[in-house]
Amino acid sequence: MLETKGIEKNFGGLKAVDNVSIKVKEGTIMGLIGPNGAGKTTFFNLITGFLGADSGEIKFKGKDITNLKPYLISRLGMVRTFQQTRIFPEMTVLENLIVAPQDNVGEGFFDPIFFRKALKDDQKEKISIAVAILKDMGLSDQKDEYAKNLPYGEQKRLELMRAVMTSPDILLLDEPTAGVSQDYTDNMKTYIKKLKNERGITFFIIEHKMSFLMELAEYLYVIDHGKLIASGTPEEIQNNPKVINAYLGSEG
């Protein structure tokens, strides 16, 4: 579904991402791990178009999307979340969600004047979808709260829900459980599984917490210093000396 070939990105003299080729299969949960500063987020930024690649090719659903604008990539069905959670703080939880769908009526220039009926019907529908998702995640009570007033863990969940509202084919999550409690982490795990099973969404997840991906992911890629150093099932990765070396340092 998603494929990169020899993708590279340099910042000055630093090779942030160096010749990385991966494949994400449809209907799976895949993980990307690596120590701090390994280039994981840069890699995500390249795939989603927030950064331009220096060389290499990115294909999504068979289409070349290298260096396409982020909003166009998102419209193709690949939506991401951010490590530094990016919600819309001064909008309510519900507003955060209903603004997300890509087929919203009424976002064009002429719509608010000429398509008032269609717009209202569409909004009603989007609100009911949003309310259902909120119920699913147990956030119904806070739906009229400003997003900035939510605890951090719930902001992370809100960001994920907002991405789900766009009806994506694949979700790229950048550290979905960074800085949140164990409860939220478990909740997130359940929710991701549920999304995969019920909506058939493919996941590609960056995570620091090894345990999180060990349980969730079917296949893992490991990068260090911008280079792909290993790939395999969680068991294979756990026992791979290169990975242990990258995480813990060599035994000398």
Add this chain to the structure above:
Amino acid sequence: MIIYSITCIGLNIVVGYTGFFSFARAAFFGIGAYTSALLVMSGVPFLIAIIAGGILAAIFGWILGLITVEMTGDYFALATFAFAEMTRQVFINWTGLTRGPLGLPGIPRPEIFGFRFSTNQAYLFLYIILLILVLIITEMYVKSPFGRLLKTIREDETAAQSLGKNIAKTKNISIAMGAFFGGVGGALYAHYITYIDPSAFVLHITIFFLIIVIAGGMGNNYGTILGAVMLVLVRELPRYLGLSPAFAASLQQMVYSSILVILMLVRPRGLLGERKLLSEQSSEEGGQIRNA
């Protein structure tokens, strides 16, 4: 008061909803004023002329938007400031068209279908109707998903892009819309005052507009109107109190600044804050928004 309301509703779209501090307001105001004045003086009907003023301002707004598409925050403010100064220089130096610093005297009062609005009462009546019209149109926009999209730009452009929103285009529309109402406001100003010259479109007036929007409440059109009423009252009050002009002028500045400081401390969101979408209500009424 009403002229300022219309202009500032336009500004509110850009500053309050989209979240960009634009210092180009005086430029759009001036473009609208000159366009409409010159058109009416060469025989074009009043209504067409003010709309033409608005449209020309919107075109310049669109161009400004294209140039500043990558800019945010302070950079955007500076670029708009430069644009405003350039426009003013054009007003001053294109003497063949604008008569430069001499200004344009004898701009006709509005005339619609043969009826000439010459008394102040008729004037007020016409302008109130126009204000209501502008208010209805902009409310339709800002309450719609389009308005919500504008807010996502203010809140977090990157996140909005990640959701597949064409931010550059939306931002441009917002600036052009704001410029349109700025232009219409300028046109109305020209026909009210009947004399314009480049000194009417300096930075000072942009700041006056910004104070109106900030004091009234960013992201709320009624707040903007309230802000305009309040600040124009403050400006005109010394005249009725019989204070000497020199004293009144400095007093004004002090009062403005005090209002700003007090509001920032007591009500940082302005007199009337932004409205919140409430779910119970909206699911029944389909996207209605009311005062939070």
